[in-house]
Amino acid sequence: MSEQTQFVRQATLKSEDKSHFEKINKAIRTYHQAVEKGQSDVFKDWQAARRVAAQIKEQALLQLPELLIQFEANIKKQGAQVLWAKDGHEALGYVWNIFKENQAELAIKAKTMVAEEIHLNQFLQGQGIELWETDLGELIVQLAGERPYHIVTPAMHKSLKEISELFQKKIGIPPTESAETLTQAARHFLRDKFIRSAIGITGANFLIADAGAIVMTENEGNGSLCMTLPKTHIVLAGIEKIIPKLTDLSLFLPLLAVSGTGQQLTSYNSIVWGPKQVHEVDGPEKMYVILIDNGRSKLYRSERFRESLRCIRCGACLNACPVYRTVGGHTYGTTYQGPIGALITPFLRGMREWFHLPYASSLCGACRDVCPVQIDIHHLLLEHRKMAVEGNFSGIIWKAIMKLWVILMMRRAVLNFLRPVIFFLTHYGTFLLPSDIKKHIPKLSPMSFEGEWRKKS
Amino acid sequence: MESSPVVSLFIPCLVDQVYPEMGIAMTQVLRALGYCVEYDSRQSCCGQPAFNAGHWSEAKTVARHCLQIFQGKEIIVSPSGSCTAMVRKFYQQLFSGEPVSIPAIYEFSEFLCMRGDTAKISGNFSGRVGFHYSCHSYRELRLKQEPFEILRKISGCELIELPGEPICCGFGGLFSIKFPAIAGAMAEARLNQFLEKNIDTIVSNDPGCIMQLRQEVKERRLTLAILHLTEFLSKAMKL
Numbered sequence: 001m002s003e004q005t006q007f008v009r010q011a012t013l014k015s016e017d018k019s020h021f022e023k024i025n026k027a028i029r030t031y032h033q034a035v036e037k038g039q040s041d042v043f044k045d046w047q048a049a050r051r052v053a054a055q056i057k058e059q060a061l062l063q064l065p066e067l068l069i070q071f072e073a074n075i076k077k078q079g080a081q082v083l084w085a086k087d088g089h090e091a092l093g094y095v096w097n098i099f100k101e102n103q104a105e106l107a108i109k110a111k112t113m114v115a116e117e118i119h120l121n122q123f124l125q126g127q128g129i130e131l132w133e134t135d136l137g138e139l140i141v142q143l144a145g146e147r148p149y150h151i152v153t154p155a156m157h158k159s160l161k162e163i164s165e166l167f168q169k170k171i172g173i174p175p176t177e178s179a180e181t182l183t184q185a186a187r188h189f190l191r192d193k194f195i196r197s198a199i200g201i202t203g204a205n206f207l208i209a210d211a212g213a214i215v216m217t218e219n220e221g222n223g224s225l226c227m228t229l230p231k232t233h234i235v236l237a238g239i240e241k242i243i244p245k246l247t248d249l250s251l252f253l254p255l256l257a258v259s260g261t262g263q264q265l266t267s268y269n270s271i272v273w274g275p276k277q278v279h280e281v282d283g284p285e286k287m288y289v290i291l292i293d294n295g296r297s298k299l300y301r302s303e304r305f306r307e308s309l310r311c312i313r314c315g316a317c318l319n320a321c322p323v324y325r326t327v328g329g330h331t332y333g334t335t336y337q338g339p340i341g342a343l344i345t346p347f348l349r350g351m352r353e354w355f356h357l358p359y360a361s362s363l364c365g366a367c368r369d370v371c372p373v374q375i376d377i378h379h380l381l382l383e384h385r386k387m388a389v390e391g392n393f394s395g396i397i398w399k400a401i402m403k404l405w406v407i408l409m410m411r412r413a414v415l416n417f418l419r420p421v422i423f424f425l426t427h428y429g430t431f432l433l434p435s436d437i438k439k440h441i442p443k444l445s446p447m448s449f450e451g452e453w454r455k456k457s
Numbered sequence: 458m459e460s461s462p463v464v465s466l467f468i469p470c471l472v473d474q475v476y477p478e479m480g481i482a483m484t485q486v487l488r489a490l491g492y493c494v495e496y497d498s499r500q501s502c503c504g505q506p507a508f509n510a511g512h513w514s515e516a517k518t519v520a521r522h523c524l525q526i527f528q529g530k531e532i533i534v535s536p537s538g539s540c541t542a543m544v545r546k547f548y549q550q551l552f553s554g555e556p557v558s559i560p561a562i563y564e565f566s567e568f569l570c571m572r573g574d575t576a577k578i579s580g581n582f583s584g585r586v587g588f589h590y591s592c593h594s595y596r597e598l599r600l601k602q603e604p605f606e607i608l609r610k611i612s613g614c615e616l617i618e619l620p621g622e623p624i625c626c627g628f629g630g631l632f633s634i635k636f637p638a639i640a641g642a643m644a645e646a647r648l649n650q651f652l653e654k655n656i657d658t659i660v661s662n663d664p665g666c667i668m669q670l671r672q673e674v675k676e677r678r679l680t681l682a683i684l685h686l687t688e689f690l691s692k693a694m695k696l
Contacts, residue, residue, distance in 0.1 A: 008636070015642035025646075032621065322625045326642045360636055362629025362643065363509065364592035366622065379550060385511030394511060402512040409470070409501040409519045419474075436637035439672050442475045449468050449477035450498045 003333055004356040010331040011360070020157070024328060027156050028319050034262025035316070042254045042264050053255050054374040057310035060209075060242050064300060064309075067209040067242045068291065074212020078274030080287040087294050088118030094290050095120065095201075095234060099129060102232055104198035108190075110216070110223035111135035112203025113151050113313060114236045114292055117335040117348070120201070131201075132193045134222035136186050143170040149329035151336060152260050152315035157328060190222070200226035200284070204237040205256060205312070207289075211246040213273045214289065217256060217266035224270055233275065233284040239291050240300075240309035246271075252312065259314035259372040295348035304383055308343050310373040317367035317377060323360060332357065339367035339377045346384060355393045358384035412450065419448065461493040465527065467535035467544075467562060470502035471664040479664055482691035483536045483565060489696055490574050500526045505543040508551055509630045516551055524548075524557060533562040536687050537663050538594020541567075546597050564594055566603040566662055566686055578610040580693030584682075586614045587656035589647070589670065590623040591663030604662055604686060611693045617654050624650070628669035644673035651681070658682045660689045 001009075014020055039046045060067055072082040085091035099107070107124070109115065109131055121142070124131045133142040137155040141148055143166055148154030155163070163182055167173050173185045202223055204214040214235050216223050227233045243252060249271075257263040276283035299305050318324045318338030329337040334345045334357070342357035358381040367377040388394045408415045423444040430438040447455075464487055468480045487494050504520035507513070523544070527533055535541045541564040548559055569575055588608060594600045608616050627633060627643025648670060651659055659681065661667050670683045684692070 008638075011636065012638040015638040021642070021646070320622075322627065322643050322646070323639055326639050326646070359511075359632070360639070362592070362625045362627055362632045362640070364625035364629070365596035366592075366625070369596060369622075382509065382511070382547075382550065385509070386513050387511075389511035389513070398510060398512070402507050402510065402515045405507065406515045406518050409504075410522055412499055412501065415501065422474075434637075436641065437634055439676065440633040440637050440640065440669075442471065442668055444474050445477055447477060449473040449480040452477050452481060453496050453498065 003353045006333060007331060007356055007360065010333075011327040014327045014331055020328060021326065023159060024157065025325055027153070028325060031262060031319050035258060036262075038258040038262040038264055042258055049251065049255060050372055050374050053251055053372055054310060056243065056248055056251070057312075057373050058307065060244055061240070061300065061306055061309055063244075064239065064242065067244060068207075068239060070209040071207050071212055071242060072291075074210070075214075075274060075289060076212070078212060079277070080274045080289055083288060083290045085290050085292045085294070088292070091118050091236065091290050091292050091294070092120065092123045094288070095124070095236075096127065098232060098234060098288055099124070099127070099199065102198050104129070104232070106130045106193065106197050107199040107201060108132050108134050108193055108197040108226050108230065109138075109200070110202040110218065110226040111138050111154070112201070112236055113148075113335060114203055114238050114294075115201065116148060117294060118236070118292065120236070132190060132197075134190055134194070134220075134226060135218070136183060136220060136222075139186055139190070140166065143167070147330065149337075150315060150318055151313050152318075157330075194225050194229050197230045199232045199234060200228075200230040201234045201236065202226050204235050204241055204289075206243050206249065206252060207237055207241045207291075208246050208249070208271075209242055209244050211271070211273065213246070213271050215249065215253075215269065215271050217253065217269045219261075219263075219267040221268055224268055227270065227272060228283055231285050233272075233287045235287070235289045237289065237291060239293055239296050240311070255372045256312050256314050259312075259316040259370070298347045299344065302347075305343075305347065305380060307375050308340070308377075308380065310375055311340055311344070312373060313340075314372055316370040316372060320366040320370040321361075322364060322366065323362065339381075340375070343375070343377055343380055343384070351387065351391060352393055355384065355388040355391075358388070359394075416448075416450070419444070461491050463531065464492045464494055464568075465530040465533045466494060466496045467503075467527070467533050467540065468496065468500065469535060469537045469540045469664060470506075471668065472536060473501070475668065476664050476685070479536050479685040479687050482685065482687035482696075483534070485696040486687055486690045486694065487534065489694060490569070490577055497526050503540045503543040504551070505540060505547070506630055508543065508547060509632075513551060520548060520551060524560065527560040527562070528558075530560055532568075533560055534565055534568045535562060536565050536685060537665070538564045538591040538598055538600065539663050539665055542593040542597035564598060564600060564603075564662060566607055567594075567598065567600050570603045570606050575606050575610055578607060578690065578694070580611045580690065580695065581613040582611050582658075582689065582693040583613050584615070584658045585617055585654070585656045586658045586660060586689075587617050587619060587651045587654065589626060589651075589659050589661040589666055591661060591666045592623075592625050594662055595623055600662075604660070607686065607690070608660065611690075614658070617656055619650055619654065626666045626669045628665045630665065633669060640669070641673065641676075644669050645677075648673050648677075648679070648681070652679075656681075658684060658689075660684050660686050662686045
């Protein structure tokens with residue numbers, strides 16, 4: 001089944017699922033209240049903050065190669081190794097070498113979307129490695145055998161009851177309705193994995209060029225454990241994560257926190273300059289930073305689409321999107337869901353298979369208005385559609401309809417001549433179409449405005 | 458006596474072919490407010506259906522036709538935020554790099570507010586009235602207060618503002634045909650927001666949104682009127 005067919009099938013199922021809608025929209029309502037408060041509590045001028053953040057990211061993208069080299073040179077000085085992966089395959093190869101070198105059989109992982117993107121979990125499990133997600137939401141998704149539902153809140157689609165049942169089955173706890181008890185159970189379950197793991201894998205929210213440091217923000221403290229307890233720390237990061245200066249964090253940390261969850265600042269913010277230094281007692285002995293391209297340089301090379309690499313993965317566009325709120329995260333079949341997913345997935349994974357996502361938008365623009373780095377998402381989706389037509393992906397029927405439409409629109413006489421036929425078709429000819437499409441076909445009025453005007457004057 | 462200012466109508470394809478009454482209502486209101494209204498029957502469409510679908514070369518052909526017809530017109534008024542946004546904003550994207558001169562086109566509520574005509578509006582309408590923003594007028598043209606400024610001039614009705622950012626009705630042009638299930642669920646979600654407030658009349662400024670919402674109302678057999686702002690005014694002003 002093609003990606004498009006799967007999307008339409010899933011989307012149709014979810015569109016009719018009222019309890020899904022209620023659950024997701026309740027969570028998103030709470031999110032929006034928090035964000036509104038967060039924006040006004042932290043920023044005197046939220047719009048100005050967005051503008052500055054967009055400028056900094058844009059500048060960084062213009063000097064992307066230079067900044068990445070600067071980052072590499074600086075973090076190497078502090079003893080970390082930097083590996084450059086052109087795609088997921090290469091990144092997984094690096095990861096596997098590190099596992100082999102360390103004879104690691106057990107590893108812990110913090111929440112990172114780029115690991116999802118390169119299918120790290122499936123790969124390592126296929127190699128016989130025991131890998132545990134340590135972020136609570138990610139652990140829930142892992143135990144359920146699913147993929148993240150949302151780039152920030154991966155288990156947003158699970159109710160307390162569902163999580164309780166899952167934990168009863170998978171980690172053998174008694175039934176409970178308390179979120180606190182469930183969290184404690186997860187902590188308890190993970191504790192010895194933290195202690196026994198030889199390798200900790202994390203992502204990075206930012207790579208800082210001038211400091212040669214990686215930054216990770218999280219709310220649970222599990223990420224800090226992943227990068228400090230095991231002897232080896234692997235960082236997976238997309239190349240677009242670069243920001244020029246350490247001081248840029250004063251804007252980007254609150255910006256990400258507010259847009260992601262409505263918090264003024266995420267609970268734990270770690271800046272890591274490298275592995276354990278000679279004078280230090282704690283920390284990993286080895287640190288590897290794997291810089292992953294995996295299609296990003298295609299976006300980088302496109303002048304029009306480059307701005308999509310500004311994305312800081314806050315998830316605000318998902319929460320604002322009425323399509324996401326209807327179909328939910330899994331329907332997309334992508335690592336990155338919602339508007340940003342529709343924007344970047346065709347570049348990361350191929351136009352031919354994914355061009356339907358830019359079409360699956362009503363172009364309402366709510367995504368652009370909430371984006372903290374002002375990515376012009378919905379206008380770029382229009383550019384995608386243009387490319388889909390130019391690449392002949394969008395189907396011959398639409399091409400024919402458009403040709404006919406031009407003929408009708410260019411000459412009033414032709415339009416008026418054919419009007420009775422179109423009138424008849426829109427009123428009596430739609431029985432051939434599926435009922436859900438049928439209702440969306442406009443029915444022509446007996447007389448056009450032009451006809452009425454002519455009659456009166 | 459000073460001669461009445463001339464306004465050229467831009468009648469979107471959907472109004473021309475499906476909802477001529479919206480165009481007629483707009484003409485009546487504009488005339489009642491003292492404008493001389495003219496209409497060029499060669500006009501058809503702004504080109505948005507093809508533009509949104511990615512068929513930019515067809516869109517350009519129709520857009521050029523539109524530009525040619527409105528060349529030199531001093532003031533153009535349209536009963537659609539979406540078509541206005543297409544001409545004013547999206548033509549720049551469509552013709553990127555090519556020189557085009559964009560005519561002075563205004564969405565109906567925007568035009569009345571800009572001209573200070575709201576003071577001349579008075580009327581009566583009974584019911585609980587809500588307003589549905591078309592996304593293009595709200596987020597492309599940034600019209601927020603304008604429709605309400607006009608609605609407030611009508612007495613007898615209770616005007617209810619919905620909290621939070623307005624959400625899309627799910628029309629999105631060809632989106633509703635390509636993804637009818639999603640579009641239908643979005644319309645339902647939007648309508649529910651109005652129903653929760655016991656609103657009985659929804660006014661909007663875009664024929665596309667109105668079509669989408671009316672379909673949903675019909676399917677659910679609701680007793681809820683969906684009116685274009687022009688229709689609402691022509692009723693309230695007893696034109």
